[in-house]
Amino acid sequence: MASLITCPHCGVRPKEEFTIRGDASVTRPSPEADGEVWHAYVHLRDNPRGLHKEYWHHTSGCRRWLVVTRDTVSHDVIDVSDAGALA
């Protein structure tokens, strides 16, 4: 697990300051979408070997949602950006 995250607002911080929500690559379906689509969105996840994009919350810092791109094999953190930019 990556242990140091460079928050774009706060600088380098340890993972203990963050809460990880999970996969940032899935897109919330429309409320009208059928059950199978919602099931996939809520429950089905890949367990990638290599690059992974996740939502991390800087709970004990700036309290912003971030998108962290990291490598699950090497533990390298490739990119950290504010999730507001995605919305």
Place this chain on the structure above:
Amino acid sequence: MLEVQLSAKPALFGAAEGLFGTKDASTAGIVLTASTQSTILQVLSPPGATGVAEKLQAWVGAEGAGLRPNGPGNWFVVCDAQPPRESLEALSKTLEGRAELLDQSHGRTRIKVSGPKVTQMLAKGTAIDLREHQFAPGQSAPTLFGHISAQLTRVSPENFEILVLSSFALSLWDSLIVMGREFGIQAHC
């Protein structure tokens, strides 16, 4: 029905005071105090609001107060004493439409930690790089201190302030005494 009596008491009521880890105040490497009469304001601004930091900077400069950035669009303003009412009204007016001011004097407590061993001691609680070229006097950051979220500020090279939710102040105070014991610590609030 159970009767519950609510009573107001200061955040650091009953806090441990005195010398710890040394018998001689002149050898204490750490001094722990609290600033309990402070006025603490929280400033919150919506995304896209501009010029708020500059307005706050100008106001704290004129009032001799301190500015503690707490995240995007989010600041604490700390004043050692209650600022004049007109001055607060002027601040609120200049921020109108860009930010909201909330009095947090009751909700947060300012703990002050100083002394020649202060960075060694604080490094036990936070992962912020406390070397002076990385965290210079005047810098302030929200961080995790032990298991408590707090706002850490370097006031001068050997002077730090920890702004913490008042309900956690006593617990943090006790932890700071334990952390400071090896350096000799003098605590009074």
